[in-house]
Amino acid sequence: MAFFNRKKKNETPKVLDAKNIRTGCKAANSDEAIRSVGKMLLDGGYITEGYIDGMINRDHDLTTYIGNDIAIPHGEYEVKDCVLNTGLAVQIYPDGIEWGGGRARIVIGIAASTEDHVTILQNIAEKLGDMEMVETVVNSNPKKICEILTVA
Numbered sequence: 001m002a003f004f005n006r007k008k009k010n011e012t013p014k015v016l017d018a019k020n021i022r023t024g025c026k027a028a029n030s031d032e033a034i035r036s037v038g039k040m041l042l043d044g045g046y047i048t049e050g051y052i053d054g055m056i057n058r059d060h061d062l063t064t065y066i067g068n069d070i071a072i073p074h075g076e077y078e079v080k081d082c083v084l085n086t087g088l089a090v091q092i093y094p095d096g097i098e099w100g101g102g103r104a105r106i107v108i109g110i111a112a113s114t115e116d117h118v119t120i121l122q123n124i125a126e127k128l129g130d131m132e133m134v135e136t137v138v139n140s141n142p143k144k145i146c147e148i149l150t151v152a
Helices: 030-043 050-061 077-082 114-127 131-138 142-150
Strands: 065-067 087-099 102-111
Touching: 030 050, 030 087, 030 102, 050 077, 065 102, 087 131, 087 142, 102 114, 102 131, 114 142, 131 142
Parallel strands: none
Antiparallel strands: 087 102
8 A cells, every 4th residue: 555655756857958959950040049948948947938038137227248269048036936946058059140249059047046156157167168068068969068067
């Protein structure tokens, strides 16, 4: 009888999983890219739908392009309650997208609590601080990108 009384555990998704990494992406503009990476976060169980609009609002208020061909769209403070789990989604745009005065080839959508957010930003800066590594990521497959961004 104990078998029937077991409760299924709700597994928390990994912060970054290779299935949440897409290469060879194309978008007409940064808003389209944000909606696309936001949809990945939504489908991955990291956010509720309202977070995506918060990501776009945040980018319009203050660009999420950080240089080195990288943009890190994330929601504004007002949508923090839409974060269900800390997580990342990564999209690679080999041709780049005009973004906040620069050109983004790596777009990392971030869903995180205030505490986790700083740690994630530090990790991104550490892992992608030089253009050689950016080139490696842009030219890698999802499994390799996941290894680069998650291995300590």
